[in-house]
Amino acid sequence: MKREETVDYHIKSAWHAISRMYNQEAAEEGFTTAIGFVLININSKDGTPATKIAPKLGLETRSLTRMLKTMEEKGLIFKKPDLVDKRSVRIYLTEEGKRKKEISVNTIREFNEQVREVVSEDELHAFFNVFEKIQLVIDQVQTTKGVDINKPIFEL
Amino acid sequence: MKREETVDYHIKSAWHAISRMYNQEAAEEGFTTAIGFVLININSKDGTPATKIAPKLGLETRSLTRMLKTMEEKGLIFKKPDLVDKRSVRIYLTEEGKRKKEISVNTIREFNEQVREVVSEDELHAFFNVFEKIQLVIDQVQTTKGVDINKPIFEL
Numbered sequence A, B: 001m002k003r004e005e006t007v008d009y010h011i012k013s014a015w016h017a018i019s020r021m022y023n024q025e026a027a028e029e030g031f032t033t034a035i036g037f038v039l040i041n042i043n044s045k046d047g048t049p050a051t052k053i054a055p056k057l058g059l060e061t062r063s064l065t066r067m068l069k070t071m072e073e074k075g076l077i078f079k080k081p082d083l084v085d086k087r088s089v090r091i092y093l094t095e096e097g098k099r100k101k102e103i104s105v106n107t108i109r110e111f112n113e114q115v116r117e118v119v120s121e122d123e124l125h126a127f128f129n130v131f132e133k134i135q136l137v138i139d140q141v142q143t144t145k146g147v148d149i150n151k152p153i154f155e156l
Helices: A007-028 A033-040 A050-057 A061-073 A095-118 A121-145 B007-027 B033-040 B050-057 B061-073 B095-118 B121-145
Strands: A077-081 A089-093 B077-081 B089-093
Touching: A007 A033, A007 A095, A007 A121, A007 B007, A007 B095, A007 B121, A033 A050, A033 A061, A033 A095, A050 A061, A050 A089, A061 A077, A089 A095, A095 B007, A095 B121, A121 B007, A121 B095, A121 B121, B007 B033, B007 B095, B007 B121, B033 B050, B033 B061, B033 B095, B050 B061, B050 B089, B061 B077, B089 B095
Parallel strands: none
Antiparallel strands: A077 A089, B077 B089
């Protein structure tokens, strides 16, 4: 089996290419792909509990904490105690954070629209379907090995 | 467009899941996915010029240099001046490096064989075909923006 015939090679290369492209867009506005992905996971109106952000991104809590600190210093977010659960912290977007979230959302939307111009609905459906099957294989491998499949150990 | 309907969401999630799975296999043997990918890009018999490894992995030279240092300390590789181009360095695998390369190759092969048990040849062909189209869109975006599409700026 040649490297180019493996699914992981295609997935890895594509993710690096997309991430690099998003990063170039973000860099023009002084942020990064990683920050953009955090921003799109924070509710613009009601904020989002800090504990809910990391799992959405497959990030370790420690990595997210570091990123949120950077984002606070850059004036993109601010923290407030949660009104319901006072022990927990809620993350809110500043006006600048909202602006950069919008840029991120638009960048993602534009790219996906361009992809949909050249990839048909049927092709896209089949594409997502293969991803589902790959996820099933991964779940099966990890169940067999008895590891915690939900534990995020990777950074963006 | 919901996040789950975007191609980047599927590609990103799948890469993180695969990378995490490979990392768990590698961790049992005291190495990482990132090291495994470097190992599989070094020729077991003739070694590989250091300068040829980074581009294959989409790695920055600086990141690779750091990784090669770690790998040398772990006794997986050693460096020798290139016989042809004496200014450049060639990376060779130690016996332990060869052993861990074989583990990496087997892990990748096993996973891909399991995927091929549930994904047909036709589905796989269509899957790779969509990746090609996505790459064309990325190339087009970056040509329009006039950025260097070959510059690796991301780490594994």
